[in-house]
Amino acid sequence: MLIEYLPIFLVFGFAIIFAIATVFSSTIFGPKRPTSEKLSTYESGMKPIGTTHDRVSVKYYIVAMLFIIFDLEVIFVYPWAVQFKRLYAELGISIFFSMLLFLVVFEIGFLYAYKKGGFKWD
Amino acid sequence: MNEIFMITPLLIISGGILLSLIVEMFYKKSEIILPWLSIAIFISAAYYSLLTAYREGVVFNSMLAVGGLVHIFYFIFNFGAAIVVLLSIDHIKKVGIYFGEFYILMQSAVLGMMFLSGAKDLVMVFIGLEQMSVCFYILTGFNRKRSSSNEAALKYFLLGAFASGFVVYGMALIYGAVGSLSIPSVSFYLINQSPSIIFIVGLLLFIIGFSFKIAAVPFHMWVPDVYQGAPTTVTAFMSTGGKAAAFSALLVVLVPVFSNLAKNNFIPLLSVLAVITMLYGSIVAIAQIDLKRMLAYSSIAHAGYMIIGLAAGNQNGVTGIVFYLAAYTFMNLGAFGVISMVEAKDNSHVDLQSYTGLAAKYPLLAAMLTIFMFALAGIPPFAGFFGKYFVFISAIEANLTWLAIIGVISSAISAYFYLRVVVVMYFKSTDSPIDVEPSYYALLGIFISALLVLVMGLFPNSIIQLISFFVG
Numbered sequence: 240m241l242i243e244y245l246p247i248f249l250v251f252g253f254a255i256i257f258a259i260a261t262v263f264s265s266t267i268f269g270p271k272r273p274t275s276e277k278l279s280t281y282e283s284g285m286k287p288i289g290t291t292h293d294r295v296s297v298k299y300y301i302v303a304m305l306f307i308i309f310d311l312e313v314i315f316v317y318p319w320a321v322q323f324k325r326l327y328a329e330l331g332i333s334i335f336f337s338m339l340l341f342l343v344v345f346e347i348g349f350l351y352a353y354k355k356g357g358f359k360w361d
Numbered sequence: 362m363n364e365i366f367m368i369t370p371l372l373i374i375s376g377g378i379l380l381s382l383i384v385e386m387f388y389k390k391s392e393i394i395l396p397w398l399s400i401a402i403f404i405s406a407a408y409y410s411l412l413t414a415y416r417e418g419v420v421f422n423s424m425l426a427v428g429g430l431v432h433i434f435y436f437i438f439n440f441g442a443a444i445v446v447l448l449s450i451d452h453i454k455k456v457g458i459y460f461g462e463f464y465i466l467m468q469s470a471v472l473g474m475m476f477l478s479g480a481k482d483l484v485m486v487f488i489g490l491e492q493m494s495v496c497f498y499i500l501t502g503f504n505r506k507r508s509s510s511n512e513a514a515l516k517y518f519l520l521g522a523f524a525s526g527f528v529v530y531g532m533a534l535i536y537g538a539v540g541s542l543s544i545p546s547v548s549f550y551l552i553n554q555s556p557s558i559i560f561i562v563g564l565l566l567f568i569i570g571f572s573f574k575i576a577a578v579p580f581h582m583w584v585p586d587v588y589q590g591a592p593t594t595v596t597a598f599m600s601t602g603g604k605a606a607a608f609s610a611l612l613v614v615l616v617p618v619f620s621n622l623a624k625n626n627f628i629p630l631l632s633v634l635a636v637i638t639m640l641y642g643s644i645v646a647i648a649q650i651d652l653k654r655m656l657a658y659s660s661i662a663h664a665g666y667m668i669i670g671l672a673a674g675n676q677n678g679v680t681g682i683v684f685y686l687a688a689y690t691f692m693n694l695g696a697f698g699v700i701s702m703v704e705a706k707d708n709s710h711v712d713l714q715s716y717t718g719l720a721a722k723y724p725l726l727a728a729m730l731t732i733f734m735f736a737l738a739g740i741p742p743f744a745g746f747f748g749k750y751f752v753f754i755s756a757i758e759a760n761l762t763w764l765a766i767i768g769v770i771s772s773a774i775s776a777y778f779y780l781r782v783v784v785v786m787y788f789k790s791t792d793s794p795i796d797v798e799p800s801y802y803a804l805l806g807i808f809i810s811a812l813l814v815l816v817m818g819l820f821p822n823s824i825i826q827l828i829s830f831f832v833g
Binding site: 242344347348350351355 | 379382383385386387
């Protein structure tokens with residue numbers, strides 16, 4: 240049973256070894272000529288201002304979440320629209336109304352977000 | 362089209378969520394209407410569940426089971442949620458989280474629970490689990506201005522996500538072994554052959570993931586902090602509905618699987634889990650002076666008693682667990698209801714000290730809390746006693762007498778901290794007993810719970826017969 244998975248384990252093992260080897264081989268085999276200029280944070284470039292961990296406004300997350308929901312809606316509607324003619328021939332008008340029901344449920348959620356000011360940036 | 366009508370309780374809740382969202386959008390004072398709308402939705406869903414319980418079947422390409430035991434669970438969730446709404450009406454106003462969304466999230470959580478208990482497919486189990494859990498994460502952190510509520514929500518979210526990871530990984534391994542996620546085909550696979558290593562590891566991971574959700578030791582670390590930090594009525598909801606739903610999913614998956622295992626290697630595992638869970642919960646609860654925290658440990662201990670029924674795995678075990686869950690739901694709801702009433706605006710007055718001399722000033726409230734404490738301790742004639750009784754009987758039938766003995770010992774230990782609350786209320790006096798803001802809605806909820814606890818304790822046979830009719 241487990242022997243069937245042997246190729247997968249081999250790939251795993253190879254991937255891990257390869258990753259470690261490539262990362263550490265450059266430090267082991269590469270030439271090292273350190274100078275004070277080289278060791279400073281930015282040899283050539285802007286001096287850093289502030290930390291990398293910047294606070295992001297919570298509004299950003301709300302917009303991002305709403306975008307994901309929009310995206311999912313498109314994922315469901317797009318194949319339906321492409322296949323609509325064939326589905327209509329097979330299943331009749333119910334295929335139209337079932338998607339309409341889905342969209343109604345969906346838009347209630349969006350309307351809620353809109354009414355609560357989810358789309359307002361200020 | 363006929364299938365649609367088979368899932369009426371689910372449709373009622375789904376439609377209710379949409380309706381509540383519309384009310385919330387267009388009506389400024391939605392927090393006044395929504396509790397009553399929610400109660401109407403919950404009660405009608407509970408009513409239809411019982412009404413259509415005789416119609417058993419499987420719908421939607423064998424994804425969901427309807428009728429029978431599933432509808433009994435629907436009833437427990439919906440009726441419990443209706444009581445939680447009654448308890449919450451004044452409480453959330455008092456602690457400053459007076460928003461309509463509270464009730465919408467509760468409805469959504471109940472829908473998730475219903476998916477969990479009706480699942481016939483592991484994917485359905487996962488969808489239900491996530492829907493329920495996500496709503497609970499939000500409800501736990503509902504008190505945004507309190508840091509302990511935020512901390513609880515974050516802790517619950519991180520550990521809950523971790524647990525869901527275990528569940529999904531277990532499902533993936535089960536799929537790898539069986540080639541299907543449908544629960545009937547998983548159990549069918551076990552008839553023909555002994556389980557492979559992959560299947561056993563998958564099932565173990567599944568059990569571990571759900572042990573987080575039902576708060577079994579050693580996966581209980583989140584319980585005390587989360588139960589303490591969450592708003593009290595949310596804790597009531599989480600510790601009853603959430604636990605009942607997780608247990609129903611365990612029953613849905615494990616009972617058919619275990620019944621087809623030729624040699625059940627999981628019985629010792631579940632027995633050990635039960636023993637450490639109930640002993641740990643009962644012993645550590647003794648040291649708690651915060652009542653919410655004490656009930657959190659008590660909830661751990663109760664999970665242990667219910668796992669006994671799971672370890673026994675016979676028909677009596679399943680019946681016992683269902684009865685126990687129903688009893689536990691209503692006695693815990695009542696106990697948390699009293700706590701939520703006594704609790705002050707700033708979330709103080711939840712420690713044992715505050716209950717000193719409560720009986721002299723508020724005899725009714727004290728009497729109610731006494732009923733629930735007796736019931737939780739398992740003293741007849743209240744419902745808790747028969748819950749434990751049926752579970753222990755099932756253990757003895759399955760030749761696990763030692764497990765029943767440890768269960769009795771543990772419940773004797775737990776009597777100490779339950780009765781301590783009663784002692785503090787009745788036999789200690791103080792010059793300045795605390796003031797309690799009366800809330801008639803909450804009192805109504807507490808009364809209904811007390812009534813149910815009494816009825817289930819006085820007439821356990823008819824209820825057991827009803828449950829075992831659907832189990833068998």
